[in-house]
Amino acid sequence: MIPAGFDYHAPRSVADAVKLLGSLGPDAKLLAGGHSLLPMMKLRFAQPGALIDLGRIADLRGIAQAGNEIRIGAMTTEHELLNSKLLADKVPLLVEGVSQIADPQVRYKGTIGGDICHGDPANDHPALALALDASFVLAGPKGERVVKAEGFFVGVYSTLSQTDEILTQIRIPVPAAGSGWSYAKFKRKTGDFATAAAAVLLQMKGGKVAKVSIALTNVGNTPIKANKAEQHLVGKALDEAALGEAARLAMASCSATSCQRGTADYKTAMAGEMLRRALQAALSRAKP
Numbered sequence: 001m002i003p004a005g006f007d008y009h010a011p012r013s014v015a016d017a018v019k020l021l022g023s024l025g026p027d028a029k030l031l032a033g034g035h036s037l038l039p040m041m042k043l044r045f046a047q048p049g050a051l052i053d054l055g056r057i058a059d060l061r062g063i064a065q066a067g068n069e070i071r072i073g074a075m076t077t078e079h080e081l082l083n084s085k086l087l088a089d090k091v092p093l094l095v096e097g098v099s100q101i102a103d104p105q106v107r108y109k110g111t112i113g114g115d116i117c118h119g120d121p122a123n124d125h126p127a128l129a130l131a132l133d134a135s136f137v138l139a140g141p142k143g144e145r146v147v148k149a150e151g152f153f154v155g156v157y158s159t160l161s162q163t164d165e166i167l168t169q170i171r172i173p174v175p176a177a178g179s180g181w182s183y184a185k186f187k188r189k190t191g192d193f194a195t196a197a198a199a200v201l202l203q204m205k206g207g208k209v210a211k212v213s214i215a216l217t218n219v220g221n222t223p224i225k226a227n228k229a230e231q232h233l234v235g236k237a238l239d240e241a242a243l244g245e246a247a248r249l250a251m252a253s254c255s256a257t258s259c260q261r262g263t264a265d266y267k268t269a270m271a272g273e274m275l276r277r278a279l280q281a282a283l284s285r286a287k288p
């Protein structure tokens, strides 16, 4: 359980970190909270020759509003997200999701950027980012690019981010006033990853769904945006028939694999149930 040897670098700016990444090449790995990377190194699934610790780059931390957008530094910890008044006010879906990640010890060190870049479909931030229509700012040798969360996750532990790029910021459009929200997560015990989970952001008008965004955790190689379920719900009241059909369509979009948390069929069924519960909770919070 002791990782192989590695060099350690602690740059003070994003520019220096990008330079280091360029000079050290793909053998170097970025270190954020270390809660996913260090276990992989101890198990020798990852053996980077160098770690570039992002922990001393002050610009990578913080939560602020810029116009109609919330901007979160990639090194902002789950603990900071959970205790942000701005997020509680503007993006409560994110806070509800974070409150269900791991335990306080993990949340003190784990970062939103690390959770996203790890590309683990069992992680909660990817689906939350999809439901919130977030964008990611990536800094690399050629400058910055901004990519949508939708399309960013390409496979298990695989994202659009290149080995010479650093995720610097997560941008979230402020949800419309009166939106309802919910992150319903089914897990075996407190602190566990999701067996399945559903993130919902909902706008109602005149008792009918005006807009809904749905994303699912841990029922495929990537987080899943349940587009067909979303389309089905628009213009409908959230009655039993609509909930049932949305759950069916969302389950049809899953491609779960069996694991220690359950068989593929069980995980898919739990995704459907989590979606029903998330939709009902979001409805109870939405302004009609």
Ligand code: FAD
Residues within 6 Å of the ligand: 029, 030, 031, 032, 033, 034, 035, 036, 037, 038, 054, 074, 075, 100, 101, 102, 103, 106, 109, 110, 111, 112, 113, 114, 115, 116, 117, 118, 122, 123, 124, 125, 161, 165, 166, 167, 168, 191, 192, 193, 194
């Ligand atoms: P690290 O482990 O430091 O890095 C992870 C990967 O991302 C590495 O490959 C690293 O190089 C890369 N990386 C990090 N930051 C950047 C960046 N800014 N730009 C580019 N690449 C970057 N997560 C959940 O979502 N839900 C859970 O329920 C959950 N439960 C957990 C329970 C336990 C006991 C533990 C130990 C972890 C759990 N996690 C869970 C994972 C945890 O949230 C991790 O913190 C997270 O997956 C990785 O974040 P990190 O900051 O620790 O990143």
